[in-house]
Amino acid sequence: xxxxxxxxxxxxxxxxxxxxxxxxxxxxxxxxxxxxxxxxxxxxxxxxxxxxxxxxxxxxxxxxxxxxxxxxxxxxxxxxxxxxxxxxxxxxxxxxxxxxxxxxxxxxxxxxxxxxxxxxxxxxxxxxxxxxxxxxxxxxxxxxxxxxxxxxxxxxxxxxxxxxxxxxxxxxxxxxxxxxxxxxxxxxxxxxxxxxxxxxxxxxxxxxxxxxxxxxxxxxxxxxxxxxxxxxxxxxxxxxxxxxxxxxxxxxxxxxxxxxxxxxxxxxxxxxxxxxxxxxxxxxxxxxxxxxxxxxxxxxxxxxxxxxxxxxxxxxxxxxxxxxxxxxxxxxxxxxxxxxxxxxxxxxxxxxxxxxxxxxxx
Amino acid sequence: xxxxxxxxxxxxxxxxxxxxxxxxxxxxxxxxxxxxxxxxxxxxxxxxxxxxxxxxxxxxxxxxxxxxxxxxxxxxxxxxxxxxxxxxxxxxxxxxxxxxxxxxxxxxxxxxxxxxxxxxxxxxxxxxxxxxxxxxxxxxxxxxxxxxxxxxxxxxxxxxxxxxxxxxxxxxxxxxxxxxxxxxxxxxxxxxxxxxxxxxxxxxxxxxxxxxxxxxxxxxxxxxxxxxxxxxxxxxxxxxxxxxxxxxxxxxxxxx
Ligand SMILES: Nc1ncnc2c1ncn2[C@@H]1O[C@H](COP(=O)(O)OP(=O)(O)OP(=O)(O)O)[C@@H](O)[C@H]1O
Ligand SMILES: [Mg+2]
Numbered sequence: 252x253x254x255x256x257x258x259x260x261x262x263x264x265x266x267x268x269x270x271x272x273x274x275x276x277x278x279x280x281x282x283x284x285x286x287x288x289x290x291x292x293x294x295x296x297x298x299x300x301x302x303x304x305x306x307x308x309x310x311x312x313x314x315x316x317x318x319x320x321x322x323x324x325x326x327x328x329x330x331x332x333x334x335x336x337x338x339x340x341x342x343x344x345x346x347x348x349x350x351x352x353x354x355x356x357x358x359x360x361x362x363x364x365x366x367x368x369x370x371x372x373x374x375x376x377x378x379x380x381x382x383x384x385x386x387x388x389x390x391x392x393x394x395x396x397x398x399x400x401x402x403x404x405x406x407x408x409x410x411x412x413x414x415x416x417x418x419x420x421x422x423x424x425x426x427x428x429x430x431x432x433x434x435x436x437x438x439x440x441x442x443x444x445x446x447x448x449x450x451x452x453x454x455x456x457x458x459x460x461x462x463x464x465x466x467x468x469x470x471x472x473x474x475x476x477x478x479x480x481x482x483x484x485x486x487x488x489x490x491x492x493x494x495x496x497x498x499x500x501x502x503x504x505x506x507x508x509x510x511x512x513x514x515x516x517x518x519x520x521x522x523x524x525x526x527x528x529x530x531x532x533x534x535x536x537x538x539x540x541x542x543x544x545x546x547x548x549x550x551x552x553x554x555x556x557x558x559x560x561x562x563x564x565x566x567x568x569x570x571x572x573x574x575x576x577x578x579x580x581x582x583x584x585x586x587x588x589x590x591x592x593x594x595x596x597x598x599x600x601x602x603x604x605x606x607x608x609x610x611x612x613x
Numbered sequence: 614x615x616x617x618x619x620x621x622x623x624x625x626x627x628x629x630x631x632x633x634x635x636x637x638x639x640x641x642x643x644x645x646x647x648x649x650x651x652x653x654x655x656x657x658x659x660x661x662x663x664x665x666x667x668x669x670x671x672x673x674x675x676x677x678x679x680x681x682x683x684x685x686x687x688x689x690x691x692x693x694x695x696x697x698x699x700x701x702x703x704x705x706x707x708x709x710x711x712x713x714x715x716x717x718x719x720x721x722x723x724x725x726x727x728x729x730x731x732x733x734x735x736x737x738x739x740x741x742x743x744x745x746x747x748x749x750x751x752x753x754x755x756x757x758x759x760x761x762x763x764x765x766x767x768x769x770x771x772x773x774x775x776x777x778x779x780x781x782x783x784x785x786x787x788x789x790x791x792x793x794x795x796x797x798x799x800x801x802x803x804x805x806x807x808x809x810x811x812x813x814x815x816x817x818x819x820x821x822x823x824x825x826x827x828x829x830x831x832x833x834x835x836x837x838x839x840x841x842x843x844x845x846x847x848x849x850x851x852x853x854x855x856x857x858x859x860x861x862x863x864x865x866x867x868x869x
Contacts, residue, residue, distance in 0.1 A: 461724045601763075
C-alpha cells in the first residue's frame with residue numbers, strides 16, 4: 252500500500268524522518284508493551300486502535316459538522332451485529348470479513364441517514380436528546396429482537412463470531428514470521444493499525460476538502476452557509492452517514508476481535524466515553540482526537556492495575572472497591588480537565604481561537 | 614427596453630400579525646444598480662431574506678433570469694445567480710479570509726466525499742482552481758494582504774469587503790448588498806462606491822440597501838422606497854427624491 256502523505260508541500264527531511272520514526276515505533280510497540288507488561292496490554296492497544304477509529308468517526312459529526320451526537324455507539328452496534336450475524340453459528344452463515352465488514356459499514360451509514368433525516372432541524376441540546384434516544388432504541392431492539400423470530404439472540408448476545416481470515420489464514424491464530432511468533436492480539440494489532448491509518452487519512456482528506464470547508468461553515472453559521480449556496484440538508488446527512496460508516500467498520504472489527512457481542516457493550520456510557528475522547532482530545536482536530544482516544548482507553552486500564560495494589564499497600568485492606576474508585580478518579584480527571592483546558596488536550600488553531608474568544612467574553 | 618433580470622409581484626410576508634412585506638412588486642433590469650431605501654423597520658432586509666430564500670414568502674410571485682424562485686431553497690437561489698451580504702456581517706469568524714471566499718466557491722464546484730478521500734486528479738485540480746479564484750477575488754476587493762487572518766480579526770471595513778468577495782465567489786448575476794457602507798468613514802465609503810461601480814462594470818447587476826441618501830443618489834440608476842412593508846415609490850433618483858410620499862415617510866419617521 253502506498254500512502255502519499257500530501258502532494259502540495261515538498262516532503263522535507265524532517266517530515267519524512269518523523270513519519271519513519273512513528274512507523275517504526277508503531278511497528279514494535281506491541282512487542283515492547285507485550286514483553287514488559289504482558290499480552291493483556293497488547294489487547295488494550297488493540298482496543299485503543301478501535302477507539303481511535305470510533306472517535307474519528309464521531310469527530311466527523313461532532314467536531315467537523317458541529318452536531319452533538321450522544322447515540323454514536325448505535326452505529327458501532329450495527330456494524331458489530333452485521334458482522335456477527337453473517338459470520339457465526341447463530342445463523343450458520345459464514346461470509347468472509349471482506350464482505351461483512353464493508354456491508355456492516357454500509358448498513359451503519361444507512362442508519363446514520365435514518366438518524367440524520369428526522370433531526371435535520373434540531374440543534375444543540377435538542378439534537379443531543381434525540382440522538383441519545385436513538386442510541387438507546389437500537390440497544391433495546393438488539394436486546395429484544397430474539398422473539399418471535401430470533402434475529403439477535405437477545406441479551407445472551409452472539410457467540411463464536413468468526414475471526415478475520417482470508418483463505419485459511421486467520422488472525423485468530425498464532426502465526427510465525429521470520430522466526431518470531433505473533434499470537435492473535437498481535438495479528439489484530441497490525442490489522443487494526445492498517446485500518447486506523449486508512450481512517451485517519453480519510454478523515455484528514457475530508458477535513459481539507461470542499462466538503463470539510465462546508466462543514467466548518469455550517470458549524471459556524473448555518474444561515475450564512477446556506478446563503479453561500481451550501482445545501483445544509485445534504486451536508487448534514489453526509490456527516491451523519493460518514494461518521495456512522497467509520498463507526499460501523501470499528502463495530503465489525505470489534506465483533507471479530509472479541510468473538511462475542513451482546514447489547515450490553517453498546518450502552519449510553521460507551522457513547523459518552525467516545526464523546527469524551529473527542530472533546531477531551533480536541534474537537535475537530537485529528538491528532539487531538541487520536542490522543543484523546545488513546546489516553547481514555549489506556550488510563551482506566553492503568554488505574555485498574557494500580558488502585559487495588561495501592562490500597563493494599565497503604566491500608567492493608569480494600570477501602571473502596573477498585574472498580575468504583577477507578578470510575579470516580581476517572582470522572583474527577585474529566586471534570587478537572589474541562590475546567591482547566593476546555594478546548595481539549597490538543598486543540599486545533601481554529602478551536603483554540605473560539606475558546607480564546609469565549610474567555611474574553613465576546 | 615432594458616432586459617429584465619428579476620421580477621417580483623405581490624410579495625407578502627407576515628410575522629404573526631405583522632405584515633412585514635405587503636404586496637411588494639418590483640423589477641430589476643440587467644446591468645443596473647438598483648437602490649432600496651426606506652425608514653428603519655420598513656422591510657428592506659426582510660425583502661432581501663425573501664429574495665435569497667432565507668424567508669418563505671406567504672404570497673406573490675418571484676422569477677429570476679427566467680427561473681421561478683418563489684419559495685425556493687437558499688442554495689437553489691444562489692445556484693441561479695443571486696448572492697448577498699448581511700446587514701450585521703455574517704462571516705465565518707474562525708475561518709481565514711481566504712477560506713471564507715473558498716466556501717463561496719462551493720456551489721460552483723462539485724467534489725464530493727469520494728473525491729475528497731481519493732484525491733483524484735480532477736478533485737485536486739478543482740481544489741487548486743477554488744484556491745486560485747479565491748485569491749483572485751481577495752485581490753479584486755483589495756484585501757489580499759489579510760488572506761490568512763481569521764475573519765474575526767479583520768478591521769470592520771475589511772470584513773465588509775470580505776463579505777462582498779465571498780458573495781462574488783458564487784458567480785452571481787445579481788449581487789445584493791445590505792447596508793455595505795454602514796459604519797464606514799467617508800473615505801472608506803468612497804472606496805466602496807468605486808468597488809460597486811467596478812462590479813457593475815464587470816456585468817453584475819447590483820441591488821443595494823443604504824441609508825446614506827447622498828451615496829444612493831449618486832450611485833443608483835433606479836431606486837425603490839419601502840415604508841411599512843409597502844413600496845411607496847420607484848424610479849430614477851431625481852424623481853424619487855422629490856416624491857411627496859417619500860418626503861412624508863422620512864419626515865414622519867423623524868417626528869415619531
Ligand atoms: N424573523 C422575524 N420575526 C419577526 N419579525 C421580524 C422578523 N424579521 C423582521 N421582522 C420585522 O419586520 C419588520 C421589517 O424589518 P426589516 O429588518 O426588514 O427592516 P429594515 O427595513 O431592514 O430596517 P433597518 O433599516 O433597520 O435595517 C420589522 O418590524 C421587524 O421587526
Ligand atoms: Mg435592514
